[in-house]
Amino acid sequence: MKSYNTSYSATVEMMEAVQKAKSAQERFSNFQPEKIDQIVKSIAKAAFAKADYLAMIAVEETGMGVVEHKKIKNELGSMGVYESIKDEKTVGVIKRDSKLKLTEVAYPFGVIAAICPTTNPTSTAIFKTLISLKAGNAIVVSPHPTAAYCTVEALKICLEAAILAGAPEGLIGWISKPTMEATTALIQHPSIDLILATGGSGLVKAAYSSGKPAYGVGPGNGPVYFEKSANVKKAVQLVLDSKTFDNGTLCSTEQSIVVHKNIKELAMRELRNHGAYFLNLEEKQRLGNVIAPKEGQLNAKIVGRSAEWIANMANISVPKGTRVLIAEEDKIGKSIPFSLEKLAPIFPLYTAESEEDAYRICTELLNFIGKGHSCSIHTSDDDAAERFGLAMPVSRVLVNTMASIGAAGATTALMPSLTLGCGSYGGNISSDNITARHLYNTKRIAFGINEVILPKTSHSELAPTERTSKRITNINIEEVVDQVIREINRNDLDSNLLSISNTIEQVVKQYTK
Secondary structure, three states, X not given: OHHHHHHHHHHHHHHHHHHHHHHHHHHHOOOOHHHHHHHHHHHHHHHHHOHXXXXXXXXXXXXOOOHXXXXXXXXXXXXXXXXXXXXXOOOEEEEEEOOOOEEEEEXXXXXXXXXXXXXXXXXXXXXXXXXXXHXXXXXEEEOOHHHHHHHHHHHHHHHHHHHHOOOOOOOEEEXXXXXXXXXXXXXXXXXXXXXXXXXXXXHHHHHHOOOOOEXXXXXXXXXXXXXXXXXXXXXXXXXXXXXXXXXXXXXXXXOEEEEEHHHHHHHHHHHHHOOEEEOOHHHHHHHHHHHOOEOOEOOHXXXXXXXHHHHHHOOOOOOOOOOEEEEEOOOOOOOOHHHOOOOOOEEEEEEEOOHHHHHHHHHHHHHHOOOEEEEEEEOOOHHHHHHHHHHOOEEEEEEOOOHHHHOOOOOOOOOOOOOEOOOHXXXXXXXXXXXXXXXXXXXXXXXXXXXXXXXXOOOOOOOHHHHHHHHHHOOOHHHHHHHHHHHHHHHOOOOOHHHHHHHHHHHHHHHHO
């Protein structure tokens, strides 16, 4: 009964939030772009100011990640995102082309349903709120149940700032105690116009099957390739910093190391020097059982935990200060726990005999899990980086940088975003870093600029159907029948219906020429 009441109250709360959001968005859609920008800026500044507080409560509630790193995520999701979208035209007339006499007008989708994950709860909530409102939409958020408090706290900060800046009440809504039933009802609600889904593959599939426009993103499982010309010391430093950033909770984080055989020993030495612990065969087996107690299913208890914490779970003694756990591997698949997407500081290390072999390993890993998302390479050869990029079935390839935050736009020229599309490789509608420009429609006002002269037709000539009809009425039916019978007898066609039909057609054609 308790479960039923919780689900019922969550659904009621959701329906009220959607109703308020719809009403607020109708008013918000009449705001001038300058006013909308003022509201968005107010939200970004307020969330940025609370970045540390939101990071602390997120770690406290979920047990995942590192406070200092979550603070960076919150800062990227607030002012970092704001700086990237502040000058974009997203409402009203966004482009005029006097030469082509074409005007483009942006108009919002309406009310957006947003699903937020447990791994990046507060930063994703802030980010999705900013890009939704920037494009003139309202938003209703369903947090992950294990991160509901911190997500709602972030949304309350956003809403308070928005209202102080003049936004209508209800423009930002949420489900405070989410259930699967309430979330499902949210994405199916008739007043929801677009879905922004970040979460597990089942949730993303539900969003795409809702019958509504949806941006859903697939899982990451990006390998990192140490190409033979790589600056190994620098590469190892970047990869380990990336892998331990918030204990590996970003889906763009490197998941497997693929190293060219020529630099393998050097790479392993540098990895040890930077805090990596290499597992022996017995330890590898024990940790594998912790990674995936059931074949092909990641143990949620290791997500966002430190290497030392996870080693203790597996009853493995590691030196204090161990940053990542590494096992050499040569297989890929559901029965190989180390090849799964591990949102934790754990690596398999694959040895590539050649560039082609590296491509094979990386492609197999991506085809297994994470196709379309991201991968990375460390190299001193720009041509090698391009060859790798062209060969990989992903939407973003990171070169000589931290893949975790590089894919999100922190260390690269990619658009700052916490929702990374996987394109058709991953069954997504977009391969972009999702931002405000994806959350509005475009109306086009097009003037005629070319004259088309249509050819004249003769009204005295009978239409084809009239000519055929006239000829057929003049046919001597008896003559047609007699000739058909003669042809059948002459060719002995009495048992071949297809030949008889062809004969009739040929005879009729003679009379209709």
